[in-house]
Amino acid sequence: MKSRLRIACSRSHLQQVRDFVRNYLSSLNLPDITVNQVVLAVDEVVANFIIHANGEDETQFLDLELTFDKHDLNVEIADHGDTIFLPEPHQSPDLRAYIRQGRKGGMGMALVNRLMDRVEFLPAATIRCAT
Template identity: 65%
Template sequence: MTRHLRIQCSRQNLQQVRDFVRDFLLAAHGNEVLVNQVVLAVDEVVANFIIHANEEDASQYLDLLMQLRDHNLDVEIEDHSNTLFLPSNVAPSPDMSEYIRQGRKGGMGMALVSRIMDKVVFFERNSHTICHLTKQLG
């Protein structure tokens, strides 16, 4: 099963992304907890592309490709902007007590994505940034 979605780089489209991922996974996999985890992970990556890579420029767009084969989920998010956005493929696990002590907010998203998904890889293809997420479902 494969589905594709294209969105403009606006925070207003994050709900559309969450609905797209949820609908795709619920059609194929009934575990609501797992579905919500993957929705959260994809939402975080897409939000990072929209906010940090594209500065919420609605003239830019992202493509999401979701494929499910034999309980293996592959999600590919492609940023079509002219700027490469290649964060580290390994998000550090933050020291939570220090994080709380400092009163920090934000910056936990990619660590969470790395914990939810089995594999998270950022790379460049045809001058575009790609994030590939993999998850074994059941």
């Protein structure tokens, strides 16, 4: 079963993304914890694409595709902007150092990598997550 959504690159569309993912997953009768984890992970990646890759340029857009086949959920997010967003390779952040420094941000992709079984960024500005 597939479902698709296209949004303009604006933070104002993040609630629409969360609702889209939650509605799709709820129709699969998955546990609430799984639904919440996937919603959080997708929200974080989409926000990164909107903010960091596209500078909230509403003339740019993202395509989301959710596919559930047997026991596999695949999430594909395609960015059609001019900038390629490839985050640094995953490293577990030093939480104590973050607290000492009073840092905010920079934890999102570490969280996504913990929540999803596999996360791949492809040069064509597409991310695939599976759980």
